[in-house]
Amino acid sequence: MKYYKKLIGEHIYLSPRNTEDAELFTEWLNDFETTDYLGRSGNLVSLEAEIEYLENNSSPEATFVIVTKDEDKMIGTVSIEKINHIDRRGTLGIFIGDKNAREKGYGTEAIQMTLEYGFRYLNLNNIGLDVMEFNPRAIRCYKKCGFQEVGRERKSRFVNGKYYDSIHMDILAEEFTGDFIQNKNI
Numbered sequence: 001m002k003y004y005k006k007l008i009g010e011h012i013y014l015s016p017r018n019t020e021d022a023e024l025f026t027e028w029l030n031d032f033e034t035t036d037y038l039g040r041s042g043n044l045v046s047l048e049a050e051i052e053y054l055e056n057n058s059s060p061e062a063t064f065v066i067v068t069k070d071e072d073k074m075i076g077t078v079s080i081e082k083i084n085h086i087d088r089r090g091t092l093g094i095f096i097g098d099k100n101a102r103e104k105g106y107g108t109e110a111i112q113m114t115l116e117y118g119f120r121y122l123n124l125n126n127i128g129l130d131v132m133e134f135n136p137r138a139i140r141c142y143k144k145c146g147f148q149e150v151g152r153e154r155k156s157r158f159v160n161g162k163y164y165d166s167i168h169m170d171i172l173a174e175e176f177t178g179d180f181i182q183n184k185n186i
Contacts, residue, residue, distance in 0.1 A: 003067045003074065007113045008183040012106050014064035014078065014113060019054045021065060021074055026050040028097030037135050038095055039157045039166075057081070061122060066096070066110045075101035078110040080118045080127060088125040090118060103137070111145045112180040119173040128170035132157060139167070146171045 003015035028034045029045040057063075062080035067073065076096035083090040094111060096102050118124045129147065131138050147169040155163035 001074065003065065003072060005183065006064065007117060007181050008069075009109045009113050009180055010182070011069055012075075012109055013067050013069055014110065015067050015074075017054065017063045017065045017077055017079070019051050022047060022051045022054055024074065024097070025054070025077070028095070031097075033099060034095060034097055036159055037132060037138065039132055039159060041159060062090070062114065062118060064110075064114070066106060068101070068106070073098070075106060076110070078107075078114050080114060080122070080124070083122070083124070088123060090122075090124055090127050092127050092129040107138075108141050108144055109180070111141065112178055115145060115171065115176055116178065116180050119176050125173045126170055128168060130166050130168050132159070133165040133167055134159075139169075142169050146175055146177070148175075 001020050003013070005013045006016060007014040026045050026047045029040065029043070029050065032041055035041040035043070061083060064078050065074045066076040066078055068075060075098035076094065078094040079092070080090040081093055092111065092114065094107060096107050115127060118127050128150075129142065131142065148171065149167055149169050151168040153166040153168070156166045157164045
């Protein structure tokens, strides 16, 4: 698979997501180690369903795969979805599917570049997300990137026989600081 360096960071770059990676996404989305943290373990994902999802849910504005610079290896995905240009808001989605690439800072770097892109290129004002209460690694990452908890849906997600809170977090354009995209010209 050929990847395109849309946003280049220190250790990774973000490339437009496409259907050619459907097989790897299908593998990741059928692995409890990935899907439990996404709250999607109750879903079966076939290759055909994933191809259809990728064809119908890839925002032309901000849907990327995360690729390591040193190996050109796709390790996950990050996106701003549900973009509303009137209210200038969107929803961040991310997961690192490659187990060997977790806890190495790639997710943080991908989020920081995506936020910069969303605020400074797409002119968004508010980017939100939802995270499961039992995912402290993700919560720490989101806080490190500037997100704040703004609400909680109590016992709203069912995973492995138990109900959990869904935490809503967001960040505003005025709260975002940093310069993470290395290949911009201005």
